[in-house]
Amino acid sequence: MGFNWILISPEIAVLATGFILLILDLFIGKSRGFLLTAVSFIGIMVALWLNYQNYSIMGVGFQGIVINDPIGFYFKIIFCMGTLLTVFISSTYVSREMKGMGEYYVLIFIATFGMMVMASSADLITIFLGLEVMSIPLYVLAGIHRGRLRGREAAMKYFLLGAFASGFLLYGIALIFGAYGSTNLVEISQRFLFSSGFSGILTGAGMVFLLVGFGFKIAAAPFHMWVPDVYEGATAPVTAFMSAGPKAAAFAVLFRLFSVFQPVISDNFTTILWILAVITMLWGNLLALSQKNIKRMLAYSSIAHAGYVLIALTVGGRDGISAGLFYLLIYTIVNIGAFSIIIFFSGKNEKYENISDYAGFGYKYPFAAIAMTVFMLALAGFPATAGFAGKYKIFVAAINSGFIWLAIIGIFNSLVSVWYYIGVVVSMYMKQPRDESPTVILSMTLMVAVLVAFIGTVYLGLFPDDWIALSDWAGSHYSWASIVGSLVR
Amino acid sequence: MIIFSILAAVAVFSAVMVITRKSPISSAIYLIVLMCSLAGLFALQGAFFIAALQVIVYAGAIMVLFIFVIMLINLRDNDFGIDKRKIQKYLGFIFAAVILLQAVFITGWAMKEFSNETESAMSSEFYQSPVDSLDQEDYLSAESVAENLFMRFAYPFEVTSILLLAAIIGAFVIARKSDPIDDEGEET
Amino acid sequence: MPGLTHYLILAAALFALGMFGLLTRRNAVGVLMSIELMFNAVNINFVAFSRFLTPEALTGQIFAVFIITIAAAEAAVGLAIVMLIYRNFRGIEVDKINFMKW
Numbered sequence: 001m002g003f004n005w006i007l008i009s010p011e012i013a014v015l016a017t018g019f020i021l022l023i024l025d026l027f028i029g030k031s032r033g034f035l036l037t038a039v040s041f042i043g044i045m046v047a048l049w050l051n052y053q054n055y056s057i058m059g060v061g062f063q064g065i066v067i068n069d070p071i072g073f074y075f076k077i078i079f080c081m082g083t084l085l086t087v088f089i090s091s092t093y094v095s096r097e098m099k100g101m102g103e104y105y106v107l108i109f110i111a112t113f114g115m116m117v118m119a120s121s122a123d124l125i126t127i128f129l130g131l132e133v134m135s136i137p138l139y140v141l142a143g144i145h146r147g148r149l150r151g152r153e154a155a156m157k158y159f160l161l162g163a164f165a166s167g168f169l170l171y172g173i174a175l176i177f178g179a180y181g182s183t184n185l186v187e188i189s190q191r192f193l194f195s196s197g198f199s200g201i202l203t204g205a206g207m208v209f210l211l212v213g214f215g216f217k218i219a220a221a222p223f224h225m226w227v228p229d230v231y232e233g234a235t236a237p238v239t240a241f242m243s244a245g246p247k248a249a250a251f252a253v254l255f256r257l258f259s260v261f262q263p264v265i266s267d268n269f270t271t272i273l274w275i276l277a278v279i280t281m282l283w284g285n286l287l288a289l290s291q292k293n294i295k296r297m298l299a300y301s302s303i304a305h306a307g308y309v310l311i312a313l314t315v316g317g318r319d320g321i322s323a324g325l326f327y328l329l330i331y332t333i334v335n336i337g338a339f340s341i342i343i344f345f346s347g348k349n350e351k352y353e354n355i356s357d358y359a360g361f362g363y364k365y366p367f368a369a370i371a372m373t374v375f376m377l378a379l380a381g382f383p384a385t386a387g388f389a390g391k392y393k394i395f396v397a398a399i400n401s402g403f404i405w406l407a408i409i410g411i412f413n414s415l416v417s418v419w420y421y422i423g424v425v426v427s428m429y430m431k432q433p434r435d436e437s438p439t440v441i442l443s444m445t446l447m448v449a450v451l452v453a454f455i456g457t458v459y460l461g462l463f464p465d466d467w468i469a470l471s472d473w474a475g476s477h478y479s480w481a482s483i484v485g486s487l488v489r
Numbered sequence: 490m491i492i493f494s495i496l497a498a499v500a501v502f503s504a505v506m507v508i509t510r511k512s513p514i515s516s517a518i519y520l521i522v523l524m525c526s527l528a529g530l531f532a533l534q535g536a537f538f539i540a541a542l543q544v545i546v547y548a549g550a551i552m553v554l555f556i557f558v559i560m561l562i563n564l565r566d567n568d569f570g571i572d573k574r575k576i577q578k579y580l581g582f583i584f585a586a587v588i589l590l591q592a593v594f595i596t597g598w599a600m601k602e603f604s605n606e607t608e609s610a611m612s613s614e615f616y617q618s619p620v621d622s623l624d625q626e627d628y629l630s631a632e633s634v635a636e637n638l639f640m641r642f643a644y645p646f647e648v649t650s651i652l653l654l655a656a657i658i659g660a661f662v663i664a665r666k667s668d669p670i671d672d673e674g675e676e677t
Numbered sequence: 678m679p680g681l682t683h684y685l686i687l688a689a690a691l692f693a694l695g696m697f698g699l700l701t702r703r704n705a706v707g708v709l710m711s712i713e714l715m716f717n718a719v720n721i722n723f724v725a726f727s728r729f730l731t732p733e734a735l736t737g738q739i740f741a742v743f744i745i746t747i748a749a750a751e752a753a754v755g756l757a758i759v760m761l762i763y764r765n766f767r768g769i770e771v772d773k774i775n776f777m778k779w
Contacts, residue, residue, distance in 0.1 A: 494679075504690075508694055508695070517710065520713065524717065531720075531724050542742060551713070554752055554756055555752070561760070562759070581696075584697070589690060593686055593689050593690075596682060634738055637734075638742065653749075
């Protein structure tokens with residue numbers, strides 16, 4: 001019985017925070033949202049610290065089901081950042097719009113737990129369970145706002161398509177289980193030696209099904225139908241959360257699966273991923289051009305960004321994975337930053353969410369507008385912002401591995417995307433303000449979130465070296481055999 | 490083989506009924522029939538514990554929940570039928586046919602390879618040839634399932650408990666009656 | 678004696694039927710039932726693989742147990758969402774609840 005609890009200590013910390021919040025919510029008044037935020041903050045910090053402590057004890061535990069490897073380590077940092085920023089941007093919003101619903105935080109923390117389980121699992125069972133633990137709170141969060149009918153519609157669409165994707169995933173997992181007689185990735189990779197025509201066919205088919213299932217979760221192009229509606233319908237903090245962590249978690253699993261199954265899947269998968277990346281980027285960017293609602297625009301932009309990470313997945317190997325990791329970290333920070341400004345401007349019940357509503361904000365709220373400008377430029381990939389560093393790394397990785405055309409299409413897409421990101425900035429600075437002025441939400445916690453995201457964006461843009469080194473280190477451990485060989489205790 | 494054929498025929502027939510019936514209740518009843526026939530198939534394979542779960546949890550608990558909700562929201566027949574739009578119908582048919590053909594093709598191809606391999610005595614270490622005279626009493630009992638569940642798969646089992654907690658909180662938050670003051674806001 | 682192939686083809690058939698239902702039903706409860714159908718099809722796959730390929734390890738059956746649990750959790754949340762939609766829209770036709778254009 002190897003229950004190495006220390007391996008899952010960040011997960012336990014996140015979960016414990018969720019439970020404490022659940023109990024705390026019963027005893028405090030509805031107005032004290034601040035206490036919930038503080039507890040969440042402490043919980044995330046503890047989780048980050050425990051994750052940092054785990055840095056030195058990478059390994060496989062729980063009968064080979066949990067794996068604590070550099071990639072999982074890195075993804076846990078991404079999830080903690082995403083959740084931390086989400087908690088900060090939600091604080092005022094939740095107490096104002098949802099009468100301080102404590103369950104909101106609990107669901108966020110349970111979803112984060114699910115993501116961590118996904119990122120650090122070496123077994124298809126826990127990958128799937130983690131996915132469900134992540135998804136079920138998200139379905140609920142999409143429709144949690146009372147009196148927001150679009151949110152309920154979003155919840156239903158998200159749920160139906162999510163459950164559909166789960167069905168596909170399960171079918172794929174069943175086929176892979178049939179191929180190797182095990183769901184454990186460690187065992188499976190040890191059985192590659194005996195793999196035969198039978199297991200080859202089943203693995204190929206299973207991976208296609210898995211790709212469809214995860215394609216829904218990462219919002220890759222043919223499977224993205226739910227994204228705009230759900231992103232628009234859900235409330236802004238929930239959308240921010242959804243666009244960051246869960247997407248990264250699905251990518252974590254994809255990175256892991258593709259590096260495990262590298263030896264046995266055919267080269268056709270590179271072509272499939274190549275096509276998927278191109279379609280996703282083009283579709284997301286072209287449709288984002290015509291959007292008027294800023295959340296819808298960011299939804300299409302998030303599809304496009306999934307396309308960029310798919311480039312990293314196509315490239316694969318050390319370079320591809322480290323570029324993907326770095327990009328997901330940056331996207332999490334920048335995107336939640338952008339959403340924090342949307343919350344700031346949105347007014348009661350998110351009345352002002354059209355890009356044209358942002359007219360003249362540049363003069364009324366100069367600091368917020370500067371922050372928004374920086375986030376938009378970072379999403380577009382302007383030099384000296386974090387977005388540039390991330391995109392640069394991905395395109396260089398693609399070029400170095402011989403995917404010249406993929407890099408060119410990616411660069412072309414980034415150029416297209418500049419148009420709609422700049423549209424927001426133009427609206428803020430160059431248009432006359434409207435007569436009716438929205439009441440902005442101003443609060444300490446929101447300001448902290450904006451500040452953290454802003455500093456992160458600028459810092460990662462100017463001095464990305466430390467984090468690039470960290471993601472290179474994580475990416476260099478992509479090879480499954482080396483992990484299993486060196487880390488099994 | 491006869492038992493298998495009967496159960497499989499019942500399963501496919503009731504699956505067709507589930508997706509085509511106009512009345513939600515009869516759809517649900519056919520789903521229960523389907524689940525019971527699947528339970529029979531599981532028992533046929535010696536998976537008695539799964540068979541029991543299939544009847545108790547699926548056919549029992551989950552379907553009761555379905556029927557309860559159908560009753561509660563007073564679902565009428567004409568709200569329930571297949572989509573009237575032709576496009577949707579054809580699209581669904583094509584998709585399903587593609588998936589079916591693909592899955593059957595994969596199965597057939599893989600099984601051909603499989604039989605080739607077992608014939609040429611390439612039986613690898615991890616495939617045990619199907620044991621027909623399995624000592625089922627001893628082997629596939631609830632006890633061995635429990636042993637696996639609580640020893641080897643203890644961690645997923647714990648994760649499942651979190652999943653159920655999330656579902657409880659989620660269902661509670663979603664289905665809670667809203668306060669009257671909260672219903673201002675957007676109009677339909 | 679039915680072989681692995683029989684079970685796999687049965688599972689494929691049920692999965693495809695579930696998919697057909699999912700795409701053609703215009704009612705959220707009907708869609709949910711189709712999803713349950715798909716999950717059941719996958720269960721057949723797992724139990725059959727477990728029985729015919731790895732009879733000494735029960736991984737497939739364990740997975741089936743987890744799938745049943747997940748199906749229960751999804752059904753609970755899904756039906757809660759259906760109830761919510763019904764209260765707000767007075768109907769649960771998937772195609773009618775479409776205020777946001779795709």
